[in-house]
Amino acid sequence: MPEIMRLAFKYKLRPNRKQEQAMRNFSGCCRFAYNALLAQEKEEYQEYLEELESRLCFGEALSK
Structure with missing residues (x-):
């Protein structure tokens, strides 16, 4: 069985104050x-x- 290689990327947001307030x-x-x-x-x-x-309680039919 071939091995599966998984890739992952991490991103970090660094907003300025105006962008942070908008978020x-x-x-x-x-x-x-x-x-x-x-x-x-x-x-x-x-x-x-x-x-x-x-x-x-009143015994009415449940279907409409």
Whole structure:
């Protein structure tokens, strides 16, 4: 069996202050958007569970 040679490269970022601030702003915006969408998903899932529970309590069909 032939041996597999794997190559890897490492890069190190060295931003100046302006670039570093831009990266921090970008990551902050990404974090805000992710958290907002996650909260929305959790809310919609909770509403789904409540609807499912009410249908089960009243014996309604689960298919729409």
